[in-house]
Amino acid sequence: MNAQATEWIDIASLEDIPARGARMVKTREGCVAVFRTAADEVFALDNACPHKKGPLAEGIVHGASVTCPLHNWVISLETGEVQGPDDGQVATYPARVENGRILLDAAFLASRSAA
Numbered sequence: 047m048n049a050q051a052t053e054w055i056d057i058a059s060l061e062d063i064p065a066r067g068a069r070m071v072k073t074r075e076g077c078v079a080v081f082r083t084a085a086d087e088v089f090a091l092d093n094a095c096p097h098k099k100g101p102l103a104e105g106i107v108h109g110a111s112v113t114c115p116l117h118n119w120v121i122s123l124e125t126g127e128v129q130g131p132d133d134g135q136v137a138t139y140p141a142r143v144e145n146g147r148i149l150l151d152a153a154f155l156a157s158r159s160a161a
Contacts, residue, residue: 054142054149060086061146068112070103071150078139078155079103080148081112081123088148089123090141096134 057071063082070093071078079093079102087110093102100116110123120129121136128134140151 052140053152054144055152055155056147056149058148059146060088060143060148063088063148066107068103068105068107070101078150079112080141080150081107083107083110083123086143087123088141088143090139090150091121091123091126092136094136095119095121096128096136097132102136 057080058069060082063069063080065082065086066084068079068081071080077093078090081089081091091102094100095102095114095116097114097119098116100114102112102114102121104115105112111120111129112123113120119132121127122129126136126138140154142149
């Protein structure tokens with residue numbers, strides 16, 4: 047048996063987040079913005095834009111990016127990196143969809159909150 051097995055937190059149904067939408071999820075380890083693309087891919091990032099801490103879960107999802115609602119910074123959902131002329135990055139979290147449910151990596155969330 048693998049002692050390093052990943053524990054996943056079931057946070058919602060995929061259908062709870064509209065296509066090209068997002069939700070902010072509160073976990074025991076903190077708040078995470080969870081995004082669903084038009085292709086039903088799921089990504090999880092810190093909810094705060096590196097520029098002025100804008101709420102990314104309230105941003106516009108396009109392709110594999112989100113645009114911050116405060117000052118239009120575009121952030122990659124895959125890497126958390128700011129795209130374009132601005133610099134910055136937000137933390138990303140392992141996320142997956144299994145049987146129509148969105149799951150986040152519990153150990154990774156815990157390690158981020160302890161940092």
